[in-house]
Amino acid sequence: MLTLTRRVPPNPSLEVDFLLALSAEERTHSRLRIEAPEGQVVLLALPRGTVLQDGDLLESEAEGETRGSYRVRVAAKPEPVMTVHAATPLDLLRAAYHLGNRHVPLEITPTYLRFSADAVLKALVEQLGLQVQEASLPFYPEMGAYGHGH
Structure with a gap:
């Protein structure tokens, strides 16, 4: 399971590990468990009240993960x-x-x-x-x- 805990400053050229497509309703949840298209389970554990926008970058904590932190770009899902x-x-x-x-x-x-x-x-x-x-x-x-x- 991948836990995303923080938003990082916008940077269109920053490489990401994958896109996380979220509906408008899902983008309003700071705590959410969702399955990414690759089958990976993703947990949002963001500060309460966080509302995500299309293009936002999220990052996981590096502790306890085999390859360091992961970066994910939020996409507005049709x-x-x-x-x-x-x-x-x-x-x-x-x-x-x-x-x-x-x-x-x-x-x-x-x-x-x-x-x-x-x-x-x-x-x-x-x-x-x-x-x-x-x-x-x-x-x-x-x-x-x-x-x-x-």
Whole structure:
């Protein structure tokens, strides 16, 4: 088992041992046990409140490991999402208001909103007259006012 205990400063040229693809929800957990694509069990043991971003570098402690520390780059894993497009900024703002009223983790951009796939929320947005597209994409929800995913 590989235990990742610290975030290291960003460095795109730094070599890593592997990519660890995590969903938006998984990136909000400072304690997590997950299986890497290579079959290796990875344990996140990060400081409480750590929220990982796409591209973050994590490192393991060297003590007790046969080859020293491991470096892993976090990648946003594609997941089922729904993307909302609107004819006007006001329509998009209205959809954001209604989704926010339901405390839905929401990715907000000037041209679209994105949320985790959910049939009830899709129906709500369509009732507002907006288009919804389903896809499997990386999801980057807005961080809450207190630093959490929602």
